[in-house]
Amino acid sequence: MVNIKINDKSYSVPKGSTILEAARYAGIEIPTLCYLKDINEIGACRICMVDVKGARSLVTACVFPVAEGMEIYTNTEKVRHSRKMTLELILSTHDRKCLSCVRSGTCELQKLCKEFGVEDEGRFDGEIIKYNFDDSAAHMVRDNNKCIVCRRCIAACDQQGISVIGANARGFDTHVSSAFDKDLADVSCISCGQCIVNCPTGAIVEKDNTAEVFAAINDPEKFVIVQTAPSIRATLGEAFGMSVGTNVEGKMVAALRRLGFDKVFDTDFAADLTIMEEANELLDRVQNGGTLPMITSCSPGWINYCEHYYPEQIPHLSTCKSPQQMFGAVMKTYYAEKMGIDPKNMFVVGIMPCTAKKFETKRDDQAASGYPDVDVALTTRELARMIETAGIFFPHLPDETFDQPFGESTGASTIFGATGGVMEAALRTAVEKLTGETLEDVDFTAVRGMDGVKEAEYDVAGKKIKVAIASGTKNAKVLMDQIKAGTSEYLFIEIMGCPGGCINGGGQPIQHAVVRNFVDLKARRAEALYTADRNNAVRKSHENEAVKTLYTEYLGKPGSHKAHDILHTSYVARKKY
Amino acid sequence: MLKKISSIPFKGTKEQEEQLMAVIEANKDDKSMLMHVMQEAQGIYGYLPYEVQVMIAEGMDVSLEKVYGVSTFYAQFSLSPKGEYNISVCLGTACYVKGAQDLVDRISEKLGIGPDECTADGKFSLEACRCIGACGLAPVLTVNDEVYGKLTGDDIPGILEKYMA
Incomplete structure (x- = not known):
C-alpha cells in the first residue's frame, strides 16, 4: 500500500494503482473518455487530466501510477479548464447532429460536455474532413464524422484477435478504417459488434431494421x-x-x-x-x-x-x-x-x-x-x-x-x-x-x-x-x-x-x-x-x-x-x- | 497527408518474393521487427502494394490492417510504385520561392499524374522532396540520378522528351 493525498484528504491505496484507480477506491470520480477498463488504457484523450503537486504539467490519471506521498488534485480550476478545452477541441471536428443520433442520451462525449459546461460547441470550428458512411456490412454502419479517435473499437477488435480496423494515416488525417481503406464488407470482419458496444459516441452503430x-x-x-x-x-x-x-x-x-x-x-x-x-x-x-x-x-x-x-x-x-x-x-x-x-x-x-x-x-x-x-x-x-x-x-x-x-x-x-x-x-x-x-x-x-x-x-x-x-x-x-x-x-x-x-x-x-x-x-x-x-x-x-x-x-x-x-x-x- | 494507393497492377517477380520471404523468415519471431521488414520490402519492391503487405501480414502473423496502419503513418513508406524514371522536384524553401511548384504543376499536366503517383505504363513517377542541398541551382529537380537546375516551367517538355523515347 502507498499513502497518498487526494484533494487534501489522506488515503492508503494499493501499490501499482493508477491515479484513476486510486481515486475510485477513494470514491472520487475522474472523468474518462478513451479509457475502458481492461480493454483500452492508452491515455490518448486527455480528459482524465489531474494536477499532481510537483509535476511539470497535468498528468493523465488513467495511466499514471501513484507513488508514496503523492498529492493529487482532481478538481482545480486548471483541471476543469483543461478538460473543457479538450472537449471543445474534440467538438471542433465532430458531427454534432445530436438530436438525430441514435446514441443521444447514451453518448459519453455528450455527457461530458454537459458535465463540464461546454457553452459553445463551435468555439474551435475550422477545417473538417468529410468522411463517407460505410454501410457496406450487413450488421453495422460506421460514420467517422462522429468518431473521436479514442481507439476503443480498435482495442475491442484487437481483443477479439481480429484487428480488421485500426488507426490509419497520421496527425489530423488519422482515422479508423480497414486496410487499404476498404469497406467493412470487403475485409474479414466477423460481425461480432464488439466495436459497437465499446464506442463512446455514435460513430459505430448497428444497422437499424426496426x-x-x-x-x-x-x-x-x-x-x-x-x-x-x-x-x-x-x-x-x-x-x-x-x-x-x-x-x-x-x-x-x-x-x-x-x-x-x-x-x-x-x-x-x-x-x-x-x-x-x-x-x-x-x-x-x-x-x-x-x-x-x-x-x-x-x-x-x-x-x-x-x-x-x-x-x-x-x-x-x-x-x-x-x-x-x-x-x-x-x-x-x-x-x-x-x-x-x-x-x-x-x-x-x-x-x-x-x-x-x-x-x-x-x-x-x-x-x-x-x-x-x-x-x-x-x-x-x-x-x-x-x-x-x-x-x-x-x-x-x-x-x-x-x-x-x-x-x-x-x-x-x-x-x-x-x-x-x-x-x-x-x-x-x-x-x-x-x-x-x-x-x-x-x-x-x-x-x-x-x-x-x-x-x-x-x-x-x-x-x-x-x-x-x-x-x-x-x-x-x-x-x-x-x-x-x-x-x-x-x-x-x-x-x-x-x-x-x-x-x-x-x-x-x-x-x-x-x-x-x-x-x-x-x-x-x-x-x-x-x-x-x-x-x-x-x-x-x-x-x-x-x-x-x-x-x-x-x-x-x-x-x-x-x-x-x-x-x-x-x-x-x-x-x- | 493521405497517401495515394496505386491502381497499377502488381508486377512482383518470383525473385523479389524469395528475397522478401528470406527477410520475413529471419524476423518472424519478433513482432517488433515489423517496421524493419517493411523497410526491407520497400527496398525490394520500391513500394508497399496490397500484395506485398499481405505477404508481410501473413509472414509476421499480424493483421493486414496493422501493416497498413504503419505504412500510412510513416512518410518513408510509399503505396505507389516508382517509375522507370522517378522525377523528384525539390520543394525546399529556396526552390519553392523560385517557382518549384510551377514545375510540379507542369509535370503533372504533361504526364497526367500527381505527386506520389506513377504513370500507367510504369515509365514515370513524380514526387515532391525536401531540400536536396543544391539551393544554388534552384529550382531543381532530379530524374533518377540526374540533376536539372535553374529551371522554368518551359524547360519541362524538353526534359521529359529525353526520357520518352
Missing part, C-alpha cells in the same frame, strides 16, 4: 412471430435504467405483445432442439468415425471467424443451424402447416444479443420452407428503441408469460446465453443418454465462469470425455491452433464469438465506461441466467415438452432425414484477405 419490423406488424397479411434469445431477458432491463443482471422476462413478453406481434415465443425452445440435434450428431460422429472434436455452431460471429480464418477446419463445425435459425425453420414448416398459414405470409423476427445474427439471416442454406428461416434479427438495443417509440413504459409493465407451445423452455436452454451454457446443457442430456440413468445433479460447475478458455473432463458410463469452452475469438484461436496442429485432446468444444458469450454480445445494451469500471457486466448478467436455470423445474433439454411433440408429430427422431433438411445447414470457406 422499420421493417414495424411494417410487418402493420401488414394485415403477415403473421408476425417474435422469438427472444436466452440472454435478452437478462439485459433488456438495462436499456430502461434497471440494474445490471435484472431478469425481465415477464415484462419483455408483455412489451412484445403490446408491440403487436401475433405470437411471442422463446428461442429457448430452439436451444433445447439444438441440444437434441447436436447430441445426436456428436454421437453419430463418435460411432461412425466423423470429424472430431465437434464444435458448436450457435454463434454466427464464431462461424464467420471459422470461415474466414480457419476455413480448412470447417468439417469440425456442427452442421446444426443456430437456435435462431432452427426456430424460424420450425415456424415456417411445422407450425405453418399446423396453423394452416402460408409460410410466405409468415414473418419471423429474432430478438438477439448479437449483430452477427443480422448477417446470419442472409446466409445461404437457411431457408427450410423456401423462404428465409428468419426475416429480421434485431438487437436488444433495437427492441428497446421499438418499445420507446411505441410509448410503452417498460418498468411498469405487468409480468406476462410466453405463448405456447414454443414458449416452453428448460433451464438448460436459458444458460445458452453465457459461456459454457451450451456445453452444460449438452452434458446434461448426453450423460443421461449415455448412462441410461436419471441425472440427479445437473450442475456442471467446471464449465461455468468467465475465463476465456475452460476445459473439463467427465467420466461418463466408464468413458472419459474431455471438453473445452472458449469465448471471444482470440480465445477460440487457442483451441483452433491445437486442432490445426493435431494436438487437440477434446471430444466436444463450445465456442462463442463474444467474450463471456451472448450476455456480452455486440447487440446488448451499451453501458457507460464508468459503470463498467465498477460492475462486472458479464458475471452479473450470467448470474441472472443461472438463477433462472435453478428456478426452472425442468432443467434438461430432452425434457422440453414442445421439443418432444415436435419429434413425435413431425421430425421423427433427432438426425432424421427431415430433421436434416430443416434444422441443419452448410458452411463456406471465406477469404482472409
Whole structure:
C-alpha cells in the first residue's frame, strides 16, 4: 500500500494503482473518455487530466501510477479548464447532429460536455474532413464524422484477435478504417459488434431494421412471430435504467405483445432442439468415425471467424443451424402447416444479443420452407428503441408469460446465453443418454465462469470425455491452433464469438465506461441466467415438452432425414484477405 | 497527408518474393521487427502494394490492417510504385520561392499524374522532396540520378522528351 493525498484528504491505496484507480477506491470520480477498463488504457484523450503537486504539467490519471506521498488534485480550476478545452477541441471536428443520433442520451462525449459546461460547441470550428458512411456490412454502419479517435473499437477488435480496423494515416488525417481503406464488407470482419458496444459516441452503430419490423406488424397479411434469445431477458432491463443482471422476462413478453406481434415465443425452445440435434450428431460422429472434436455452431460471429480464418477446419463445425435459425425453420414448416398459414405470409423476427445474427439471416442454406428461416434479427438495443417509440413504459409493465407451445423452455436452454451454457446443457442430456440413468445433479460447475478458455473432463458410463469452452475469438484461436496442429485432446468444444458469450454480445445494451469500471457486466448478467436455470423445474433439454411433440408429430427422431433438411445447414470457406 | 494507393497492377517477380520471404523468415519471431521488414520490402519492391503487405501480414502473423496502419503513418513508406524514371522536384524553401511548384504543376499536366503517383505504363513517377542541398541551382529537380537546375516551367517538355523515347 502507498499513502497518498487526494484533494487534501489522506488515503492508503494499493501499490501499482493508477491515479484513476486510486481515486475510485477513494470514491472520487475522474472523468474518462478513451479509457475502458481492461480493454483500452492508452491515455490518448486527455480528459482524465489531474494536477499532481510537483509535476511539470497535468498528468493523465488513467495511466499514471501513484507513488508514496503523492498529492493529487482532481478538481482545480486548471483541471476543469483543461478538460473543457479538450472537449471543445474534440467538438471542433465532430458531427454534432445530436438530436438525430441514435446514441443521444447514451453518448459519453455528450455527457461530458454537459458535465463540464461546454457553452459553445463551435468555439474551435475550422477545417473538417468529410468522411463517407460505410454501410457496406450487413450488421453495422460506421460514420467517422462522429468518431473521436479514442481507439476503443480498435482495442475491442484487437481483443477479439481480429484487428480488421485500426488507426490509419497520421496527425489530423488519422482515422479508423480497414486496410487499404476498404469497406467493412470487403475485409474479414466477423460481425461480432464488439466495436459497437465499446464506442463512446455514435460513430459505430448497428444497422437499424426496426422499420421493417414495424411494417410487418402493420401488414394485415403477415403473421408476425417474435422469438427472444436466452440472454435478452437478462439485459433488456438495462436499456430502461434497471440494474445490471435484472431478469425481465415477464415484462419483455408483455412489451412484445403490446408491440403487436401475433405470437411471442422463446428461442429457448430452439436451444433445447439444438441440444437434441447436436447430441445426436456428436454421437453419430463418435460411432461412425466423423470429424472430431465437434464444435458448436450457435454463434454466427464464431462461424464467420471459422470461415474466414480457419476455413480448412470447417468439417469440425456442427452442421446444426443456430437456435435462431432452427426456430424460424420450425415456424415456417411445422407450425405453418399446423396453423394452416402460408409460410410466405409468415414473418419471423429474432430478438438477439448479437449483430452477427443480422448477417446470419442472409446466409445461404437457411431457408427450410423456401423462404428465409428468419426475416429480421434485431438487437436488444433495437427492441428497446421499438418499445420507446411505441410509448410503452417498460418498468411498469405487468409480468406476462410466453405463448405456447414454443414458449416452453428448460433451464438448460436459458444458460445458452453465457459461456459454457451450451456445453452444460449438452452434458446434461448426453450423460443421461449415455448412462441410461436419471441425472440427479445437473450442475456442471467446471464449465461455468468467465475465463476465456475452460476445459473439463467427465467420466461418463466408464468413458472419459474431455471438453473445452472458449469465448471471444482470440480465445477460440487457442483451441483452433491445437486442432490445426493435431494436438487437440477434446471430444466436444463450445465456442462463442463474444467474450463471456451472448450476455456480452455486440447487440446488448451499451453501458457507460464508468459503470463498467465498477460492475462486472458479464458475471452479473450470467448470474441472472443461472438463477433462472435453478428456478426452472425442468432443467434438461430432452425434457422440453414442445421439443418432444415436435419429434413425435413431425421430425421423427433427432438426425432424421427431415430433421436434416430443416434444422441443419452448410458452411463456406471465406477469404482472409 | 493521405497517401495515394496505386491502381497499377502488381508486377512482383518470383525473385523479389524469395528475397522478401528470406527477410520475413529471419524476423518472424519478433513482432517488433515489423517496421524493419517493411523497410526491407520497400527496398525490394520500391513500394508497399496490397500484395506485398499481405505477404508481410501473413509472414509476421499480424493483421493486414496493422501493416497498413504503419505504412500510412510513416512518410518513408510509399503505396505507389516508382517509375522507370522517378522525377523528384525539390520543394525546399529556396526552390519553392523560385517557382518549384510551377514545375510540379507542369509535370503533372504533361504526364497526367500527381505527386506520389506513377504513370500507367510504369515509365514515370513524380514526387515532391525536401531540400536536396543544391539551393544554388534552384529550382531543381532530379530524374533518377540526374540533376536539372535553374529551371522554368518551359524547360519541362524538353526534359521529359529525353526520357520518352
